[in-house]
Amino acid sequence: MILVSCDQNKKDQTKQSSNENFQMYSMSEMARLMENMAQEHKNVKTKVLANDSLGSIPDYYYDIHFATFTDESDNDEFFKKWADLYLAAEENLYKKQTVEAFDNAINVCLQCHQQKCGGPIPRIKKLFINSYE
Ligand code: HEC
Structure with missing residues (x-):
């Protein structure tokens, strides 16, 4: 069974194949x-809204430059450029710790996904504090 993670239909297929088997x-x-980044941003969003300190940027974010893909052809110039913009936006967020910097980072997630990987877009949009649309 081949499931492409960016596939719009993945959620339906996974649902059909049963809940516990999410990672089948x-x-x-x-x-x-x-x-992990999607989970982390839910926590970060709560902290930004509560004006809590974010601490330091998680090291594992930098694995975006090294992690292996479901489809290696995704690892192109576009991806590399947006991965850099993403890390720059995260560094800015951890420095400024503002709502604007948070939404700006989520917007970079969205920009890359609009080009690369449509499936998770609805989940990404839910992360915004103020919508970009
Ligand atoms: C530079 C481009 C890029 C950026 C930035 C990016 N993504 Fe992704 N994302 C991808 C690609 C490509 C995949 C598919 C990876 C794979 O299947 O190997 C993916 C996969 C995903 C998935 C699906 C994982 C699964 O279950 O299969 C989620 C959820 C996701 N991204 C959320 C986010 C969030 C949230 C952010 C920002 C915090 C983000 N992405 C930033 C390109 C990006």
Whole structure:
């Protein structure tokens, strides 16, 4: 069974195959990294809204340059450029710790996904504090 993580239909397929088996396909390093980043941003959002300190930027974010993909052809110039912009936006967020810097980082997630990986876009949009649309 081949499931492409960026596939719009993945959620439906996974639902059909049963809840506990969410990880029945083997996730690529990049997919796992992305899942962790998506989780992390829920926590970060709560902290930004509460004006809590964010601490320091998680080291594993930098694995975006090294993690292996489900489809290695995704690792192109576009991806590399946006991965750099993403890390710059995260560094800015951890420095400024503002709502604006948070939404700016999420916007970089969105920009890369609009080009690369449509499936998670609805999840990414939910992370915004103020919508970009
Ligand atoms: C530079 C481009 C880029 C950026 C920036 C980026 N992503 Fe991704 N994302 C991808 C690609 C490519 C994949 C597919 C990875 C794979 O399947 O190996 C992916 C996969 C995902 C997935 C699906 C993982 C799964 O279950 O298979 C989620 C969720 C996700 N990204 C959320 C995010 C969030 C949240 C951010 C920002 C915090 C973000 N992404 C930033 C390109 C990007």
